Amino acid sequence: MNSSIPCTITSITKITTLTLSTILVIFLLIGCNYNDEPAGNHQHEHLKDKHKTEDYHKKEVLYSLPGLKHGLLQSPINILSDQSEKGKHNVTFHFKDKINKVDNLGHTVQLDFEPGSTVQIDNKIFEFKQIHFHTPAEHLIDGITYPMEMHVVNTLVGQTESEKETTEYTVFSFLFKMGRENRFIDEFIRLIPGTKDESKGVLTGTVHLRDLIDYDPQKVLNSYFYYKGSLTTPPYTESVNWFVMKTIIDASPGQIQQINKIEGDNARRIQAQYGRPVSYK
Numbered sequence: 512m513n514s515s516i517p518c519t520i521t522s523i524t525k526i527t528t529l530t531l532s533t534i535l536v537i538f539l540l541i542g543c544n545y546n547d548e549p550a551g552n553h554q555h556e557h558l559k560d561k562h563k564t565e566d567y568h569k570k571e572v573l574y575s576l577p578g579l580k581h582g583l584l585q586s587p588i589n590i591l592s593d594q595s596e597k598g599k600h601n602v603t604f605h606f607k608d609k610i611n612k613v614d615n616l617g618h619t620v621q622l623d624f625e626p627g628s629t630v631q632i633d634n635k636i637f638e639f640k641q642i643h644f645h646t647p648a649e650h651l652i653d654g655i656t657y658p659m660e661m662h663v664v665n666t667l668v669g670q671t672e673s674e675k676e677t678t679e680y681t682v683f684s685f686l687f688k689m690g691r692e693n694r695f696i697d698e699f700i701r702l703i704p705g706t707k708d709e710s711k712g713v714l715t716g717t718v719h720l721r722d723l724i725d726y727d728p729q730k731v732l733n734s735y736f737y738y739k740g741s742l743t744t745p746p747y748t749e750s751v752n753w754f755v756m757k758t759i760i761d762a763s764p765g766q767i768q769q770i771n772k773i774e775g776d777n778a779r780r781i782q783a784q785y786g787r788p789v790s791y792k
C-alpha cells in the first residue's frame with residue numbers, strides 16, 4: 512500500500528536532478544560560447560571547424576586505404592552467395608605445373624613457378640608466378656571464416672611483379688577446412704626453410720599443384736565466385752581479378768598449424784564491398 516510513497520519521492524528526486532543537470536549544461540554551453548571576439552570571428556571559427564572535419568574525413572580515407580587514388584575495390588570481402596549473380600569467364604589453362612622454389616618470407620610461405628605456365632582469361636593472358644598461404648583465410652563465404660586460404664598469383668603477360676602499382680593480376684583462391692592430409696602440401700611442407708627470408712630450391716617434378724585436389728580438378732576450377740578487388744598486402748593494388756573457388760579443400764590440422772606457425776596470423780580484415788558485383792559460375 513505504502514510502496515507508492517518512496518516511488519514518488521524517487522521520481523521527484525529524479526526530476527530535480529534532471530532539472531539541475533539541464534541548468535548546468537545550459538550554463539556550461541553559455542560559458543563555452545561566450546568570448547569577447549566580434550561576431551565575424553565566430554563565423555571564421557565555424558568555417559575552420561568545417562575544414563577540420565573535411566580534413567579528418569580525408570585522413571580517414573587515406574588511413575583505411577593507404578596509397579590509393581580511389582580505393583573502393585579492396586580485398587578480401589565477405590562473399591554472400593545469395594547476392595551473387597550468374598556470370599561467366601572463358602578460362603583456358605596452359606599449365607605446366609613446375610614449381611622450383613619454396614620460400615619462408617616470414618609473413619607467408621611461398622612457392623614459385625618456373626616461367627612458362629599461363630592462363631587465358633577472356634582475351635588476356637596471365638602467367639603463373641607464385642603460390643602463398645594465409646592463416647586464417649582472408650575471404651569469407653556467407654560469413655564463414657576458414658582456417659586457411661591459398662592464393663595462386665598470376666600477372667598479366669608483359670608486366671612484371673616489380674611494377675606492383677600498375678600490374679594486373681588474376682588470383683585463384685582456394686579455401687581450406689580441417690580434414691584429410693593434403694597431398695600437395697605434404698610434398699613441400701618439409702622443404703620450407705626454418706629461417707625467415709630463406710629460399711630452398713625444389714627439384715622440378717617433385718611438387719605438383721595438381722595434387723591439391725584428389726578428384727576432377729576441372730570440376731573445382733569451373734565453380735567459383737568472381738569479383739574485382741585488390742592485393743591484400745601493400746601496396747593493395749586494385750587490379751586483381753579474384754576467382755574464389757567454391758570447393759573447400761581438405762588439409763590436416765597439423766598441416767595448417769605448421770604453416771600458421773611459420774607465417775603467423777596473416778589475414779587482412781574484411782573490406783567494404785561498395786556495391787561491387789560478385790558473379791558466380
Ligand SMILES: [Zn+2]
Pocket residue numbers: 643644645662743
Ligand atoms: Zn595472398
